[in-house]
Amino acid sequence: MTFSICVHESYETADGQSHERFGVAVTTRLPGVGTLCPFVSENGAVATQSLVNVDLGRRGVEYIDDGLAVDDALEALLNADDGAPQRQLHGVDADGTFTFSGEECGDWFGHLEGEHFTVAGNLLTGESVIEATADAYESNAVHETTDPTTGPNAARRDDEDDPDPLAKRLIDALAAGHREGGDKREELTVQSAAVVVESTESHDMTPPYNDLRVDATETPIADLRETYDLAMQGYETSLEKYEEAYEEDSLAETE
Template identity: 90%
Template structure:
């Protein structure tokens, strides 16, 4: 299923509260990748691709949520999967990373593991795709720092040096890989892309830009960026009108 990135970040809010977040972004030259590949919780992120086995992603997150490390969880699933040589499976948890590419995946295929981030792809134009994806993310990664790009502040960032929300940075990482060639199957014009982010941080209103899919398009990255921009603008408008109502859990506060 082309290429994807899984990331884990830890950060503090301006109020001094410590949190972590996990995200997956993926794109492919097939429709509906958002229903197949990305699996995320506040404890980890997993992507399953190549000859997709959705159960690997779903159960992988369940195992991580139950306390297994990402390595133990995904290795156990692959060991029980007769189709493992045709799978790609990778992910992150709070303490580590895991990445696997079966030897029967479509060329070019491969994966990379970085600090709290994994990238994998198959049927690509070349290795440069995942290298560019990894480099683009690592250039903007947030670790052990105060991050104002959370909660209501995410829609009101004024300082260009402040980190952007993880969802946006994951989309930008996909865009970097796409520029390098991405999926080589040019005979398949209908494409898709998705980004999903979960955090231990709670919000009065759930940020809508953290769960976005473009299921069928010929311009997946541009359309996912467009969906993100609209979701962010809508979030800011909603905050302005309904923030007090959500905090009070009462529509009477809308006036």
């Protein structure tokens, strides 16, 4: 299941409220990766790939939500998994990271850990794919700082130096890896991509751009980026049209 990135960011909104957010982005030369690989909650993010075992992702996030550290949660699941040599599993929580690549994953495979993020991939053209993905995210990471694009202005970037939303930055990271060659199986033309973000921050209207999938296409990154742009456009339009209704906590005016 090609390559993915898991990240954790802590930040303050402009009104001084502290929050955590987690995200996963993934792409592969197979359809429907968004149904199999990314698992995210407001406490952690996990990606399961190679010979996929969906339970590793689903239960991994459940264990993190129950208070288990990400390394303890994912290590325990792998220890009970007879197929572990064929798995890739990685993730983050608020305090740490975890990466695992089984020795029977398809070449080239590997992973890396950065500060507050992990990247892993298999059946890639080379190590430069995950390095480029990591570099692209790290150069735009937002951690332990004030993010002016959140809170009441979640969809508005008032200054060109303001950070992009995490979902967009994760798509950009995938694009960097894709440009380095990505998945080497060129004979498989039907591809997919997905991005999922969760945070402890509440919104009057849940940002739709935080949970996007392109399930079957020959241009997964371009299509995911276009889907993101349209979701952001719709979000901004809805906020503008129904701002008064949201402020009054009533949807009566939206009917």
